[in-house]
Amino acid sequence: MGKAALNEAARMVEVEWSDGGVSRFPYVWLRDNCQCPQCFNPDSLSRRVLMNDLDVNVSPVRVELQAKGSLLSVEWPQGHESQYDCHWLRERCFSPQALSERERDWQKRTQLWGAELAHNLPKADFPAILTDDRALHDFLVVLDSVGLVLVQNVPCDVGQVERLANRVAFLKPTSYGLEFEVVKKPKPNDLAYTTVKIGLHTDLNYYSYRPGVQMLHCIEQTRGEGGDNSLTDGINAAYQLKKENPDAFRLLTTLKVNFYCTGVDLYKFFFRQRRNVISLNDQGEVQSVSFSDQARDSILDLPADQVQPFYDALKAFDTIMYLPRNCLRFKMAAGEMIAFDNTRSLHGRSAYSLVDSTRHLQGGYFDWDEIYSRMRVLKVDLGIKDKVT
Amino acid sequence: MGKAALNEAARMVEVEWSDGGVSRFPYVWLRDNCQCPQCFNPDSLSRRVLMNDLDVNVSPVRVELQAKGSLLSVEWPQGHESQYDCHWLRERCFSPQALSERERDWQKRTQLWGAELAHNLPKADFPAILTDDRALHDFLVVLDSVGLVLVQNVPCDVGQVERLANRVAFLKPTSYGLEFEVVKKPKPNDLAYTTVKIGLHTDLNYYSYRPGVQMLHCIEQTRGEGGDNSLTDGINAAYQLKKENPDAFRLLTTLKVNFYCTGVDLYKFFFRQRRNVISLNDQGEVQSVSFSDQARDSILDLPADQVQPFYDALKAFDTIMYLPRNCLRFKMAAGEMIAFDNTRSLHGRSAYSLVDSTRHLQGGYFDWDEIYSRMRVLKVDLGIKDKVT
Numbered sequence: 001m002g003k004a005a006l007n008e009a010a011r012m013v014e015v016e017w018s019d020g021g022v023s024r025f026p027y028v029w030l031r032d033n034c035q036c037p038q039c040f041n042p043d044s045l046s047r048r049v050l051m052n053d054l055d056v057n058v059s060p061v062r063v064e065l066q067a068k069g070s071l072l073s074v075e076w077p078q079g080h081e082s083q084y085d086c087h088w089l090r091e092r093c094f095s096p097q098a099l100s101e102r103e104r105d106w107q108k109r110t111q112l113w114g115a116e117l118a119h120n121l122p123k124a125d126f127p128a129i130l131t132d133d134r135a136l137h138d139f140l141v142v143l144d145s146v147g148l149v150l151v152q153n154v155p156c157d158v159g160q161v162e163r164l165a166n167r168v169a170f171l172k173p174t175s176y177g178l179e180f181e182v183v184k185k186p187k188p189n190d191l192a193y194t195t196v197k198i199g200l201h202t203d204l205n206y207y208s209y210r211p212g213v214q215m216l217h218c219i220e221q222t223r224g225e226g227g228d229n230s231l232t233d234g235i236n237a238a239y240q241l242k243k244e245n246p247d248a249f250r251l252l253t254t255l256k257v258n259f260y261c262t263g264v265d266l267y268k269f270f271f272r273q274r275r276n277v278i279s280l281n282d283q284g285e286v287q288s289v290s291f292s293d294q295a296r297d298s299i300l301d302l303p304a305d306q307v308q309p310f311y312d313a314l315k316a317f318d319t320i321m322y323l324p325r326n327c328l329r330f331k332m333a334a335g336e337m338i339a340f341d342n343t344r345s346l347h348g349r350s351a352y353s354l355v356d357s358t359r360h361l362q363g364g365y366f367d368w369d370e371i372y373s374r375m376r377v378l379k380v381d382l383g384i385k386d387k388v389t
Numbered sequence: 390m391g392k393a394a395l396n397e398a399a400r401m402v403e404v405e406w407s408d409g410g411v412s413r414f415p416y417v418w419l420r421d422n423c424q425c426p427q428c429f430n431p432d433s434l435s436r437r438v439l440m441n442d443l444d445v446n447v448s449p450v451r452v453e454l455q456a457k458g459s460l461l462s463v464e465w466p467q468g469h470e471s472q473y474d475c476h477w478l479r480e481r482c483f484s485p486q487a488l489s490e491r492e493r494d495w496q497k498r499t500q501l502w503g504a505e506l507a508h509n510l511p512k513a514d515f516p517a518i519l520t521d522d523r524a525l526h527d528f529l530v531v532l533d534s535v536g537l538v539l540v541q542n543v544p545c546d547v548g549q550v551e552r553l554a555n556r557v558a559f560l561k562p563t564s565y566g567l568e569f570e571v572v573k574k575p576k577p578n579d580l581a582y583t584t585v586k587i588g589l590h591t592d593l594n595y596y597s598y599r600p601g602v603q604m605l606h607c608i609e610q611t612r613g614e615g616g617d618n619s620l621t622d623g624i625n626a627a628y629q630l631k632k633e634n635p636d637a638f639r640l641l642t643t644l645k646v647n648f649y650c651t652g653v654d655l656y657k658f659f660f661r662q663r664r665n666v667i668s669l670n671d672q673g674e675v676q677s678v679s680f681s682d683q684a685r686d687s688i689l690d691l692p693a694d695q696v697q698p699f700y701d702a703l704k705a706f707d708t709i710m711y712l713p714r715n716c717l718r719f720k721m722a723a724g725e726m727i728a729f730d731n732t733r734s735l736h737g738r739s740a741y742s743l744v745d746s747t748r749h750l751q752g753g754y755f756d757w758d759e760i761y762s763r764m765r766v767l768k769v770d771l772g773i774k775d776k777v778t
Contacts, residue, residue: 027697032700044578049682050588092689095693189433190435298436300418300481303483372660377658381657
């Protein structure tokens with residue numbers, strides 16, 4: 001820093017950097033973020049100043065640069081003194097340019113895909129993910145941006161989804177337990193546990209906190225016909241709908257649909273949730289999709305004359321999802337696992353027949369909160385500069 | 390039902406009820422919700438009809454009433470026949486009145502409170518909750534509407550928050566584990582693990598999926614001064630802010646604040662999340678609050694000239710939270726547990742001294758998805774007519 005001065009009118013400290021640029025730091029923000037041990041706990045890296053004790057109208061008595069311009073020193077009334085490192089300050093600059101750079105770091109780097117992804121399916125090696133931090137990092141980066149990774153060389157026994165989840169953080173428990181077995185069951189509480197075709201869907205739309213990522217690990221695949229998985233990028237499909245049928249897009253982003261599920265698994269459950277089929281973020285970008293033929297409630301809370309337009313919109317979205325250019329199909333082999341963004345990548349499977357074999361997938365979930373935390377830690381540990389949302 | 394007829398112009402079946410009322414059911418909705426075993430799986434209680442196979446322009450060939458008007462029978466092209474029970478239909482009526490009744494069932498029944506709640510604190514008996522379904526139901530209903538319950542007669546050893554969570558569903562795991570011990574620790578990764586005052590806050594604002602409910606179980610209380618808990622209804626405080634300082638309310642419902650936490654517990658973590666301090670639902674009602682002096686990031690992504698107004702707004706909200714009329718204070722005794730809505734009820738504690746004693750709280754979380762599911766199941770099992778969100 002070359003200069004520092006008080007701007008009483010703006011109630012900000014103005015700092016001139018050695019490169020000539022100027023940053024302005026509001027008084028109240030500086031006082032609130034004093035880094036001295038009395039105001040900031042170095043063990044927990046957290047603020048000790050309580051808003052309740054903060055004078056939001058505080059003004060510095062004086063400012064000066066110290067340590068050859070690498071420290072900004074601010075003296076407050078009653079003699080409290082704060083020192084701010086120049087790099088620390090620069091990372092917190094309030095200029096439009098700095099804000100727009102930081103804004104970019106928050107943007108999810110979504111790579112849209114269609115059926116062509118089958119020729120170039122993102123792959124990861126299970127043993128490498130489990131043992132190598134860089135492999136784990138790269139796996140999570142692709143899972144975040146593409147929303148689908150084929151994990152290979154997975155041992156053909158149960159417990160592998162848990163091993164992968166534990167490498168990130170932990171399995172997300174649901175009413176179906178920590179893991180669930182996708183096999184034909186005598187009294188199925190879900191169509192997944194039959195041999196029928198399952199349409200493209202996202203899981204657990206009847207939860208407010210839907211699982212972020214789903215893993216499906218193929219332990220045994222049927223030797224008979226069928227049992228292929230279908231996968232579609234729901235965000236890509238939603239953008240195609242927006243372009244081709246803006247009215248349908250508008251309906252699916254505004255009308256609430258009920259999802260529900262009731263039955264018994266670990267215990268009796270009865271879930272209900274209302275949500276838009278297509279959810280937008282604050283910037284109007286498609287953030288997630290919620291779709292399931294199976295779990296969509298027959299109770300539809302719409303005026304009668306909106307029902308046909310709603311179905312037309314849902315059909316239009318569904319049709320796009322299944323277009324050959326959008327829907328990727330492949331039959332997992334034993335020892336393979338797919339991991340996909342459950343809020344984005346729709347999955348389904350074709351009907352199958354069991355010939356001298358069973359079909360056994362083990363499934364499990366983990367959440368984006370833990371994934372992003374893990375990615376940030378790995379980036380720090382591995383010295384990767386790339387920011388993560 | 391007294392009569393049923395096709396209305397080709399509207400593409401709806403019109404049903405006249407025995408009481409004279411008329412309901413209209415759109416053709417496409419009826420076909421989509423055929424309840425025959427081919428279209429609907431009675432084991433999983435879910436739709437088998439795939440949107441992909443549904444003709445959204447389908448029209449019935451004819452309708453008729455059967456079984457003395459208790460069944461609506463619809464014949465579709467290609468001879469498929471659907472039968473709908475009259476009670477089932479009535480529960481799905483699309484009339485404005487029926488929609489508005491169902492809308493009411495979705496509304497959360499929030500009971501706002503202030504410090505006066507101390508004289509009438511909602512209480513629950515731990516052994517009763519664990520063994521009696523009605524007691525569990527009543528506990529959850531109050532937890533939902535008030536957002537705070539004092540649970541009494543809890544054994545004074547660890548593991549009780551898990552027992553309570555397991556009675557509802559399961560503990561929500563976080564980076565701090567399934568349970569966490571609030572005691573003075575030598576190298577605290579959180580100010581909770583010191584003896585200093587902790588300001589009013591909600592937990593884990595740096596998660597996208599914040600824990601829904603927090604339990605704090607007092608296993609041992611300090612015999613020294615302090616260690617009282619403070620609790621404020623954040624939704625009530627937000628509405629007071631809206632009334633007294635609409636500009637501040639507008640800022641806190643629109644400006645995004647960064648929350649963060651980094652450190653080591655079960656493993657290294659590094660969480661970041663942006664959110665409004667006050668969140669509104671689609672109806673503009675206050676839905677939740679996110680507040681923490683400790684976890685609010687020093688990186689503030691606002692233009693410089695919005696910083697002072699933001700702090701003024703935060704200070705105004707904070708001041709309301711701490712008003713004696715709003716902030717309830719009491720010192721938990723060993724064998725007591727508070728359970729509160731972490732998205733609404735702000736909690737804090739006064740500084741404390743340790744005199745010939747330790748202070749040991751055990752904490753844990755569980756989520757609203759599981760709570761609402763459990764409440765619905767209990768209502769069905771206990772024959773309680775009241776609906777739940």
